[in-house]
Amino acid sequence: MRKFGSLQFALLVGFVLVVIVISTLSYFTISNIVGDQSRQQLQATSTVFSLVEEELIKPMHIAQTLARADIFKPYMNAEPEQIRTFLQDMQSRFELMFFIASEPQQMQYYSDGDELALSEEETPWYFRLKERQEDFYAGLGHEQDLRLYMDIMQRDMNGDLLGFVGIGMPLSDFVDTFSHYNQELGYDFVFVNSDDEIVLTSFADLQPRGDERTRLQNLSWYSDWYKGPSLAGNQTNLVELNEQDVLITEVPLDVLKWRFFIISPLEAQQQAMSRTFLVNLVIMTAALLTLLWLLSRVIRRIQQSVSSKIYTDRLTGLFNRLYIEQAFEEIQQEGKSMSLIMADIDHFKEVNDTHGHNVGDQVIASIADILGDCLRKGDYLGRWGGEEFIVLLPNSDLLSAEQVAERMRQSVAFQPVAEGDMVLDITMSFGVTQADRYGALVDLIHSADKALYQAKNEGRNRVVSRAFNQD
Numbered sequence: 001m002r003k004f005g006s007l008q009f010a011l012l013v014g015f016v017l018v019v020i021v022i023s024t025l026s027y028f029t030i031s032n033i034v035g036d037q038s039r040q041q042l043q044a045t046s047t048v049f050s051l052v053e054e055e056l057i058k059p060m061h062i063a064q065t066l067a068r069a070d071i072f073k074p075y076m077n078a079e080p081e082q083i084r085t086f087l088q089d090m091q092s093r094f095e096l097m098f099f100i101a102s103e104p105q106q107m108q109y110y111s112d113g114d115e116l117a118l119s120e121e122e123t124p125w126y127f128r129l130k131e132r133q134e135d136f137y138a139g140l141g142h143e144q145d146l147r148l149y150m151d152i153m154q155r156d157m158n159g160d161l162l163g164f165v166g167i168g169m170p171l172s173d174f175v176d177t178f179s180h181y182n183q184e185l186g187y188d189f190v191f192v193n194s195d196d197e198i199v200l201t202s203f204a205d206l207q208p209r210g211d212e213r214t215r216l217q218n219l220s221w222y223s224d225w226y227k228g229p230s231l232a233g234n235q236t237n238l239v240e241l242n243e244q245d246v247l248i249t250e251v252p253l254d255v256l257k258w259r260f261f262i263i264s265p266l267e268a269q270q271q272a273m274s275r276t277f278l279v280n281l282v283i284m285t286a287a288l289l290t291l292l293w294l295l296s297r298v299i300r301r302i303q304q305s306v307s308s309k310i311y312t313d314r315l316t317g318l319f320n321r322l323y324i325e326q327a328f329e330e331i332q333q334e335g336k337s338m339s340l341i342m343a344d345i346d347h348f349k350e351v352n353d354t355h356g357h358n359v360g361d362q363v364i365a366s367i368a369d370i371l372g373d374c375l376r377k378g379d380y381l382g383r384w385g386g387e388e389f390i391v392l393l394p395n396s397d398l399l400s401a402e403q404v405a406e407r408m409r410q411s412v413a414f415q416p417v418a419e420g421d422m423v424l425d426i427t428m429s430f431g432v433t434q435a436d437r438y439g440a441l442v443d444l445i446h447s448a449d450k451a452l453y454q455a456k457n458e459g460r461n462r463v464v465s466r467a468f469n470q471d
């Protein structure tokens with residue numbers, strides 16, 4: 001059935017809306033991906049930064065400040081008992097491990113009560129640092145746990161060596177947190193000291209063993225990664241590692257004179273990006289479907305309200321002529337056979353003349369209700385004009401159409417119409433026709449009209465049927 005022209009308009013508006021939504025969401029998806037990419041990289045480095053800041057730099061700053069504040073100097077050659085008490089006190093106050101390696105006494109005292117004599121065999125580090133004349137050194141050591149040590153040289157007023165103060169802290173929390181990053185996000189890390197030796201790393205095969213340490217320059221990726229000195233002291237480059245593309249970011253750790261490298265696999269980032277893309281896609285599809293659903297509802301509402309106005313007879317609520325004509329075309333296009341009934345109220349002029357035009361209108365509306373009650377769902381009842389009604393009965397032969405007309409006639413005849421305190425006996429005449437093949441509606445109506453005319457002539461309140469094309 002042909003609908004109204006605004007449907008095309010509504011579809012056009014819908015199409016434009018869909019295009020706008022797709023473009024907007026695609027834009028957000030793309031910018032999300034781009035944003036995500038940089039966020040991922042930033043997140044990788046910033047979480048590691050805060051971890052390093054919290055676990056390494058802060059305590060090391062405290063340690064440095066303490067060691068340089070000259071508070072150790074009075075104890076560098078004090079009575080052993082005094083040294084022990086002082087170190088124990090420092091350990092409980094700062095929750096760090098302290099030691100004093102005293103040059104005059106050639107003894108090393110630990111804050112946990114241990115002590116040992118300085119010797120090339122037992123404390124090789126002491127002699128190494130003394131040799132190097134460096135006043136500060138950060139290193140790693142294993143007692144029970146992995147520990148970070150900072151050794152700070154102490155001299156007296158004349159510049160003579162008093163020994164070293166050592167401050168150490170456990171790295172177990174740091175290593176645990178980083179192994180979590182490693183499992184969750186695939187990040188690896190490598191810390192190198194001022195000699196470019198690897199001191200701490202998530203790669204098991206690169207872990208330092210005793211004095212045996214791998215140099216940064218010996219790593220397989222280093223030569224590809226290193227693009228020359230950078231001004232900021234840090235750089236991020238893409239290299240291949242174990243047949244995988246990885247981003248390696250260098251970060252200087254000035255307080256320790258170290259550097260560290262974060263190695264993040266590109267695949268993990270790509271997976272995260274695909275996840276973002278998928279989430280966006282799902283949101284986009286859901287939004288689109290919701291929009292289309294809303295749109296179809298709006299269109300249906302508009303259709304219903306417009307068609308109810310265009311196709312409905314105001315007085316009776318029945319289909320009007322326009323609708324009947326379109327329904328006829330539709331039935332015809334479907335190739336269905338059809339019966340048609342024309343029905344006319346008998347002596348309606350008298351009703352009008354006797355009771356007035358308004359009562360006449362009410363009678364027409366009441367008759368419409370009565371006729372409607374006599375029909376099946378697929379039949380079409382319309383007001384053809386005045387007090388004349390039309391019924392289209394698809395797939396109905398002449399005999400059954402005649403029976404329908406008879407049912408209607410009896411319903412009207414035996415159902416007086418009440419108007420206010422009046423009760424009116426109304427009758428109707430019916431002309432029925434049927435055709436398997438038919439052309440224009442007007443021809444079929446013409447045939448039914450002839451039958452109706454005959455019914456009127458034969459005394460009214462009756463049904464006359466007549467095959468289409470019957471002379």
Ligand SMILES: Nc1nc2c(ncn2[C@@H]2O[C@H](COP(=O)(O)OP(=O)(O)OP(=O)(O)O)[C@@H](O)[C@H]2O)c(=O)[nH]1
Nearest residue numbers: 344345346347348349350352357358360361386387
């Ligand atoms: N109240 C009212 N009257 C209408 C309407 N449309 C047509 N009429 C009247 O219906 C009457 C139809 O009269 P006629 O066609 O002469 O026929 P009839 O009086 O019904 O007599 P028969 O059809 O020969 O039985 C006319 O008086 C019209 O004015 C309408 O919408 N409302």
